Structure formats: structure tokens, C-alpha cells
Amino acid sequence: MAIRVIEEKCNGCGLCTKNCPQMAIAVDNKKAIIDLEVCNYCGACAAACRFRAITIEVDKQAQEDLSQYRGVWVFGEQFRGKVAPVVLELVGAGRKLADARNTELAVVVLGSDLSAAARELSEYPVDKVYLYEAPELAHYDGERYSRVLGDLVRALKPEILLAGATTTGRSFMSQVAIKLYTGLTADCTGLEIGDDGLLYQTRPAYGGNIMATILCPYTRPQMATVRHKVFPLPPKRTNGKAPEVVHLNVKPQLHSSRSELLDFIEQVETTVNIVEADIIVSGGRGIQDPANFALIEALAKALGGAVGASRAAVDAGWIPYAHQVGQTGKTVCPKLYIACGISGAVQHLAGMSSSDTIIAINKDPDAPIFQVANFGFVGDCLEIVPLLTRKIEALRGRA
């Protein structure tokens, strides 16, 4: 591992010094000099340099023939036999990648009694549906699932493996990637095949303030998790042949686990999961009182959306943590986000600023939320929201 300044290319412009988070670079006599005692090889300088004057060399090569890996796989996360919506979004993204690589798109589903899931997936442009059915796999169990999927990947060698960045997807894919000693990029918002045939994975970091593009050059599969709502639902298959459904051989020896599911407590009030919602109505400190959250709920209901909240509202105990949007809550990307009485601290913006359309209602005309809102309404949300709810109900009633 070595970082190097190519002297002929460096003109001492100093971009690298400004970009270095470690403050490890100085410019002396019009050349950048890197303090190797301080440098942590993060690559910010090399990425920033306009003259390609900084290189980081890793003495590394593939340990096996990577060309034996073919095909794009999507992990078909299911809950009680029903495929998670993000899986269908990934089918759309995966289709494009598979076409660009001139290869097959497969969805691999683990569970018990997956016939309904297979039927649902068959309506989409998928080439193969792999089903691995065993009673012990009915509900997600990290140990069982990662052993089984790890085994399948070793045997069938997909080139790319995608999963939703759900609680399951994030924990599960990490375990598989560690077992396979391959790279995994979390929460991708962009996936593209480069001219070199590699998967260019783009993701936000530092609360969405910076985007980074990541490669996995020497190992396979190239793995990524993808957030909800980043890719659109693909159109259903209108022609072409239905996917081949493959029932995989079950290997009970892979099913042992040190974890036992005792109970599942479904959350009734979160019937609309905020990360999957198209419309979110969120309340913050401006709601003032827990009872007023009913106003937010009524608007959300009228619009067929879900209820979100800022950290202030959750910390005050007005609404459960599962509704929290932001850095220490959930990252959401709905079509419409309505922020009511939310000032818009950076931590909140980190969780919602990639929504398609943002509407903000706030008393303070200088609230930072207005800097990201497409439409701003300066006023008291406690007065405006109930009025709006009634108008919408009236409109709906007429329709």
C-alpha cells in the first residue's frame, strides 16, 4: 500500500491540502507533500486532484478467475411470504445492470412456502426465480440465511448481488460479504456498469453531504444494498417468457442457529412503514403537545400517507422512535414530504432531503427547512393542518 504524488503532474494548486480531512498534506515549492505519519489513505486527495497527480497503489490482484462469475442476483426479501416492495424496485435496477452486462437477472428467495412470492415475481422482467424453501427459514434468521446464501453464491457464482437496505438487508448482506471476503456498499443511491464492466456504486456519506462512488475490483460478487424508493417500480412484463422458477436443493446441515425467534409483536400504528411510504406527513417541535399529533395523523390519513417525526418530537415522547426521520432515525425518500413545525436541523435534513417534493409549514420564515423545501408556507401548522385536512376530505368526498 503506497500513496504517491507524481511530481510531473502536480502544479502545487493545493486542492489536496484543502480536501485532506487529516490535514496531512502541505504544499512546498509548488509540490504537494504528504505526511505519511498522519495520512490515513482515505483517498480524498486523489479524488479531488484535477491533475491525477496523486495515486494510491494497492498491491492487490484477484485471487481467482473473476470471469466465471456471471449474472445479477437480487435478494428477494419476504415477510410472511410476501415480497418486500424494495425487491421489485431492485428488479428494475437489476434488469438494467443485467442487460448492460448481457447476462441473466435472477431473484433468490429464502423462506417457507414461497409459491405466492414466486407468482408475484413472475409478473416482472426477471429471467430466473430461485426458491430455497425450508420451514426453519420462514422468518429471517441471520445465521441460517447467511450460511445458505453464502453456499448458493459459492456454487452458482453471481457477479452482482443486490439487496434492499432494510434492517434485514443491511445485517444479512454484511454477514454474507464477510463470509465470502468480498465488498459490500451500503445504501446505494446509484448503480451503473462502467466501461470496464465493473459496478459503479454511488452512495451518500456524512449525512448526505457528500457522495462517494465505490468499486469492488478484485473479488466477487460485487455486493450492494439499496435504499427504498431510490429506483422506480419497473413495469410489469408484457411479453417475453415467464421466468424459470428453480427450486434449489435444501441442505438442512446449513440450518442450525444460535438464535431462536420467540415472538413477533406487530406494530399496528406503523401499518404504513415510513420508508416505504409515497407520502409522509411529519411533525416536529411546532406540534407543541402530544395530543396535537392527531392533527398530523389526520392529514396523513386523508392523503393516504405515513406519519413521520423529528427527533425533537420523538425525544419529547410524543410519538414512538420508529417514526423518527433523520440522522439518528430513518432515511426516507418519498414522493412528497410535508414537514409541519419542523425547523430543519441538519440532522433532520440528512434523513429527508432526497424526497422528490418537500412542502414545509413553519411559523419562522427563517427556519432552515425552507432552504430545502420546494414550497414553503409561513404560518402556524396547528391552524393550517386541520383546515387543510378538511379541504382534502371535502375534495375526496366530491370525487
Added chain:
Amino acid sequence: MKICVCIKQVPATTEVKFDPETNTLVREGVDSQINPFDVYALEEAVRVKERLQKEGEEATVTVLTMGPPQAEQALREAISLGADDAVLLSDRAFRGADTWATSYALAQALRKLQPDLVFCGMQAIDGDTGQVGPGIAVHLDYAQATYVAKIEALDKRKITVRRLVEQGYEVCAVRLPVVMTVVKEINEPRTPSLRGKMNAKKARIPVWKAADIEAPEEKLGLQGSPTQVVKVFSPPHREGGEKWTGEPEELADKLASLLKELEVV
């Protein structure tokens, strides 16, 4: 019972901006803090320790971090919040590590510490991956439970936890030793006690290098990382749009017609 907590030192503010004019990162206030989720992990570890001690059992909490020498500051803060001791993993060989190599190095250090319980935050606010906790468990071949919102029961052989998932809560019994990642809902962290602050000041914090954790360099840092960052850039800038003021009735009217335009009603 031996309890370990893995923490990460992160920038105190997430106000890291990218200036497209000069192509540079602008950080406002470069102070550092313990990753907020890790504070909940630490608090839970300390609570478990205190409960066990009350029952007359021996229990200790050791905090572990991998980072530059100045990450020692985060460890001292953790001791002020109730940890007994701390270990800093710091070596040039660890630099540039992605989640694979980070979880490997932490796991190698934990192998030496032999904990029964390992706590981590569900993710770090800078990297935001949530991959290191589950990764540590696989490297160590420990059982795991991610997104833990509550510990329901603990004995010498197993722990029963409530996991926060999209559809609700999963209640699981998991055999020890185990790696857990926790969500914010699990507790309300304490503030440092005076005694904690004294302990933090006095504590001797050993620094472990690659050789101390018997980790071959090819599995560490940039060299051991399967992923590579090839480009860093600024996300599309979002600008505030039109703003309306007026009587609530007027604004509600405007909003309703806007929602109609947007085809949501």
C-alpha cells in the same frame, strides 16, 4: 461477565460540505464526539454491568475503538460514562479500512478480550453502513442480534432481546457469546459522573498495533479492503422554492390546490 463495547469517534457535526468551486471539503467545527448510537450501546453495557453487580456477579465493561491516536479522547469519555477500561487499536496498517477490514481488526482485538457480550451502535453517523457490528460477529463466529431495542432477560447462557424491524418487534433468545447492535430507543444515556471523570483522567489506555492482535497486514486497512472509493463529489444542490405568507385559511387553500396540482388528491 465480560462486556465489550465498540465505539467510533466521528466528527461532532455533520456539516461537511463540498465546495464545487474549489472542489474541496468544507468542515465546520472539526470537533469530535463518540458516535451517538455508540453512546446508547455503552449505556446499555453499563446498565447490564450494574444489574449483574447488584446480583453479586462480577462484570466489567471494556471499550474498544480503532482510530488515530487522538481517538483516545473518545475512550476517556466512555470511561467517564461508566466503562471500566479501554483499548485503542491504532496502527498505520489499519488506515483506509472499509467495513470488511474494520470489522476484522476489531474482531481480532475482541478475540484477545474474550467477551461474553459485545455492544455496538446500529451504525455510525459518518459512514452510515450498519455493517461493522454484524461483520464482527461473523469474524468471531459469535451469535448476533442487530437493531436491539430492549434486553428482556439475560442469564449465563443466553440473552433475550427485542429487535426493532420494519414491521414491529422480533423477540429472540440468542446464545452467548453474542454481538448486539442497538437502536436509540433502548435507553436514555446518563451524563458523566464526577467519579467517572476522575477515572477517565487516571485511566491508562493501552494502544494495540497489528502485531498485538495477530492480524496479518494483508487483511488490514486499505490492503485488506475489498472496496475502493474512486470518486467523491457533491450531491445535487437543493434550493428553497417559493414561500407564501398569509392567513391560515388562505394558506390552507393554496396548499390544497398545490396538492391537487401535484396529483396527490
